[in-house]
Amino acid sequence: xVQPLHDVVGLGSAIVDIVAxxxxxxxxxxxxxxxxxxxxxxxEATRLYSEMGPAVEVSGGTVPNSCVGIASLGxxxxxxxxxxxxQFGDVFGHDLRSIGxxxxxxxxxxxxxxxxxxxxxxxxxxxxxxTFLGANTELSSAELDPELIRDSTxxxxxxxxxxxxxxxxxxxxxxxxxxDAKTTVSLTLSDPFCVERHRQSFLDFIxxxxxxxxxxxxEVMALYETDDLTEACKLLRQDxxxxxxxxxxKGSWIMTPEKVIEIEAEPVERVVDTTGAGDLxxxxxxxxxxxxxxxxxxxxLASIAAAEIISHxxxxxxxSLAELAKAQNLL
Amino acid sequence: xVQPLHDVVGLGSAIVDIVAxxxxxxxxxxxxxxxxxxxxxxxEATRLYSEMGPAVEVSGGTVPNSCVGIASLGxxxxxxxxxxxxQFGDVFGHDLRSIGxxxxxxxxxxxxxxxxxxxxxxxxxxxxxxTFLGANTELSSAELDPELIRDSTxxxxxxxxxxxxxxxxxxxxxxxxxxDAKTTVSLTLSDPFCVERHRQSFLDFIxxxxxxxxxxxxEVMALYETDDLTEACKLLRQDxxxxxxxxxxKGSWIMTPEKVIEIEAEPVERVVDTTGAGDLxxxxxxxxxxxxxxxxxxxxLASIAAAEIISHxxxxxxxSLAELAKAQNLL
Numbered sequence: 001x002v003q004p005l006h007d008v009v010g011l012g013s014a015i016v017d018i019v020a021x022x023x024x025x026x027x028x029x030x031x032x033x034x035x036x037x038x039x040x041x042x043x044e045a046t047r048l049y050s051e052m053g054p055a056v057e058v059s060g061g062t063v064p065n066s067c068v069g070i071a072s073l074g075x076x077x078x079x080x081x082x083x084x085x086x087q088f089g090d091v092f093g094h095d096l097r098s099i100g101x102x103x104x105x106x107x108x109x110x111x112x113x114x115x116x117x118x119x120x121x122x123x124x125x126x127x128x129x130x131t132f133l134g135a136n137t138e139l140s141s142a143e144l145d146p147e148l149i150r151d152s153t154x155x156x157x158x159x160x161x162x163x164x165x166x167x168x169x170x171x172x173x174x175x176x177x178x179x180d181a182k183t184t185v186s187l188t189l190s191d192p193f194c195v196e197r198h199r200q201s202f203l204d205f206i207x208x209x210x211x212x213x214x215x216x217x218x219e220v221m222a223l224y225e226t227d228d229l230t231e232a233c234k235l236l237r238q239d240x241x242x243x244x245x246x247x248x249x250k251g252s253w254i255m256t257p258e259k260v261i262e263i264e265a266e267p268v269e270r271v272v273d274t275t276g277a278g279d280l281x282x283x284x285x286x287x288x289x290x291x292x293x294x295x296x297x298x299x300x301l302a303s304i305a306a307a308e309i310i311s312h313x314x315x316x317x318x319x320s321l322a323e324l325a326k327a328q329n330l331l
Numbered sequence: 332x333v334q335p336l337h338d339v340v341g342l343g344s345a346i347v348d349i350v351a352x353x354x355x356x357x358x359x360x361x362x363x364x365x366x367x368x369x370x371x372x373x374x375e376a377t378r379l380y381s382e383m384g385p386a387v388e389v390s391g392g393t394v395p396n397s398c399v400g401i402a403s404l405g406x407x408x409x410x411x412x413x414x415x416x417x418q419f420g421d422v423f424g425h426d427l428r429s430i431g432x433x434x435x436x437x438x439x440x441x442x443x444x445x446x447x448x449x450x451x452x453x454x455x456x457x458x459x460x461x462t463f464l465g466a467n468t469e470l471s472s473a474e475l476d477p478e479l480i481r482d483s484t485x486x487x488x489x490x491x492x493x494x495x496x497x498x499x500x501x502x503x504x505x506x507x508x509x510x511d512a513k514t515t516v517s518l519t520l521s522d523p524f525c526v527e528r529h530r531q532s533f534l535d536f537i538x539x540x541x542x543x544x545x546x547x548x549x550e551v552m553a554l555y556e557t558d559d560l561t562e563a564c565k566l567l568r569q570d571x572x573x574x575x576x577x578x579x580x581k582g583s584w585i586m587t588p589e590k591v592i593e594i595e596a597e598p599v600e601r602v603v604d605t606t607g608a609g610d611l612x613x614x615x616x617x618x619x620x621x622x623x624x625x626x627x628x629x630x631x632l633a634s635i636a637a638a639e640i641i642s643h644x645x646x647x648x649x650x651s652l653a654e655l656a657k658a659q660n661l662l
Contacts, residue, residue, distance in 0.1 A: 018422075020429075021649075054399070054426040054647060057388035068385070087418040087444070091349075095385040098351075113418070316385060318352075 006102065007075040007290035009152040009183075011143065011174050012063025012161045013136040014081040016088040017275065019119045019127075019313055020055040027120060027128055034122065037129040037191045039163060045132040048118055057088075058314040059095035060117055062158040062190060065276045065315045067101045069283025069305050072321040074331065075290065078102035078152065080143045084135040088114035095316065105143055108135055125271035125310065133163065140166035141173045149174060150181035153290040154212070156282070159190035162198045171205060179209060184289075186212035188282055195222040206239050212289070213243040214282045220245055233260075242295075244285055244302065246278060252302065254295050263299035266307035276315025280305040284321070293330075301330055337433065338406040338621035340483040340514075342474065342505050343394025343492045344467040345412040347419040348606065350450045350644055351386040358451060358459055365453065368460040368522045370494060376463040379449055388419075389645040390426035391448055393489040393521060396607045396646045398432045400614025400636050403652040405662065406621065409433035409483065411474045415466040419445035426647065436474055439466055456602035456641065464494065471497035472504045480505060481512035484621040485543070487613070490521035493529045502536060510540060515620075517543035519613055526553040537570050543620070544574040545613045551576055564591075573626075575616055575633065577609060583633065585626050594630030597638035607646025611636040615652070624661075632661055 027034050030051065040048065059068075067077035079096055083089035085107040092114060096103045107114075115134040121127050139161055149155055155178040161167045175185045187210045189195050195202060202223060206213060213236070217229050224232040236243050237257050246252040254261040284305035288298035305321050312318050325331040358365050361382065371379065390399075398408035410427055414420035416438040423445060427434045438445075446465040452458050470492055480486055486509040492498045506516045518541045520526050526533060533554060537544060544567070548560050555563040567574050568588050577583040585592040615636035619629035636652050643649050656662040
């Protein structure tokens with residue numbers, strides 16, 4: 001058997017994060033739903049930005065963050081997505097490639113600018129996200145690289161990307177290429193409101209053959225329209241052969257139809273900014289899974305990566321995740 | 332007497348910093364002069380960026396950093412400078428205005444993009460800067476707002492801005508407007524290599540009537556072409572009625588023709604990134620001076636502001652400098 005070129009190839013939104021600290025009052029005055037991602041248009045992006053305090057810019061996006069996490073663990077990741085030929089597009093491409101993530105899609109000359117997300121971080125470390133999709137709106141099967149998908153151990157898709165009109169078709173096309181090549185198909189549900197926007201589409205897609213699902217407890221309950229997490233997880237285990245359900249500081253559950261493995265959250269001295277926690281959890285799990293670690297160790301790699309990311313501002317690691325994993329004898 | 336509208340109005344380069352961590356090997360392999368600012372063209376900016384690791388973007392520039400520091404201390408600052416109508420221009424303008432700094436110059440539609448500085452931070456916290464001036468190259472008297480200068484207690488100019496072909500004239504024009512309105516004229520020498528590029532021009536400009544000069548020990552020695560700091564300071568005290576000479580962790584000297592006041596550096600737990608240390612020192616001093624604090628307290632405000640900035644990545648405060656100053660009974 002030939003070794004795949006990449007552990008993971010991802011398809012998702014290309015985003016530059018604009019991160020500002022604020023107090024809870026600001027969230028309330030702006031009428032924002034704390035902890036949630038909402039989509040905004042160019043006009044609202046301009047308005048909200050003008051109200052926000054001084055910010056820092058750092059590359060983001062769910063799948064791109066996970067790709068960087070995989071690279072930081074010593075894995076090989078590739079990203080497929082859509083940026084514009086502008087300064088944020090340069091920044092986004094640089095920050096992926098410079099850590100060794102494969103990113104072949106050329107920035108698009110015309111049309112909407114590179115996507116950005118206005119992220120407001122409150123003193124409790126919670127982040128409230130306001131995303132202007134920009135160039136991501138046009139994400140379609142044109143962004144797919146069939147060879148990359150065939151030469152990867154896993155394909156990783158993000159629920160957020162479902163918001164574009166042609167993205168759903170791209171997901172099915174990518175998953176079909178993956179299945180034909182025996183590439184494992186994984187998906188993250190991204191956000192409870194995202195689940196509400198696409199509930200039936202998500203269920204149909206999962207049942208069409210998603211092998212590995214990432215979700216937090218709120219997203220699983222939204223998916224099955226219930227307030228009962230146990231009931232939601234029971235239904236999920238019927239629909240999906242493997243799922244990782246995260247529960248913030250309570251840790252996570254790794255679930256198969258046969259069993260549930262409980263993983264403790266990695267202790268963190270101070271939660272500074274939770275942006276990217278789920279993305280880096282997925283990074284650790286995907287890397288471990290691609291490298292044939294057992295499910296408990298996949299969960300532990302996930303928790304270590306998530307803990308690093310919430311201890312500082314921004315969704316990209318500031319320390320080598322491989323070193324952190326080695327210190328716990330996981331690599 | 333009518334109270335001036337602003338404590339300080341500054342003229343300088345508008346820059347977005349692109350900050351990446353690197354090891355000393357990288358600095359050596361790139362043939363860079365550690366701790367120094369060098370000017371680079373668009374081609375070299377693209378080349379070096381492609382070699383650098385993942386980065387974060389944060390607004391910078393000497394005078395803009397000082398303006399933000401003054402605002403964070405509770406003062407009123409205004410900035411005059413040149414950006415382009417692009418995403419970095421948006422970021423730069425936002426980060427000034429959102430903390431309350433007055434910035435009226437509209438971004439320029441045509442020509443070079445907004446200036447950026449590729450900053451490499453080594454494990455010792457030292458920063459090595461590679462500046463693509465971009466739109467700043469065209470800085471001229473057109474950027475001046477005479478009314479702003481007349482309505483400010485101090486005018487603040489940066490040596491770096493001397494690198495543009497029309498900037499020198501803008502400095503003289505700004506200083507002339509200031510002197511007619513009894514606005515105090517202050518200048519920072521910026522960098523020892525900058526002093527070498529413009530030595531005689533700087534001396535001429537200082538002798539034409541700079542009231543307050545900021546420099547570090549290397550810049551003062553470069554200005555007077557001597558390796559003897561005592562000798563250099565003696566000459567400086569003949570040329571300038573008030574000067575603050577910074578000496579990194581050794582603190583600073585505040586010098587008049589009559590006396591020298593020694594100011595200790597504020598202790599810092601860990602030096603993370605020295606970018607902006609001089610800029611924030613100037614911010615604290617300028618604010619104190621504009622508010623008629625005695626020279627020793629001006630120096631202490633300066634040291635407190637500098638200590639905050641070197642304890643994290645980026646040249647803009649992450650904590651209210653006013654709160655830090657209040658905790659030491661300086662406000």
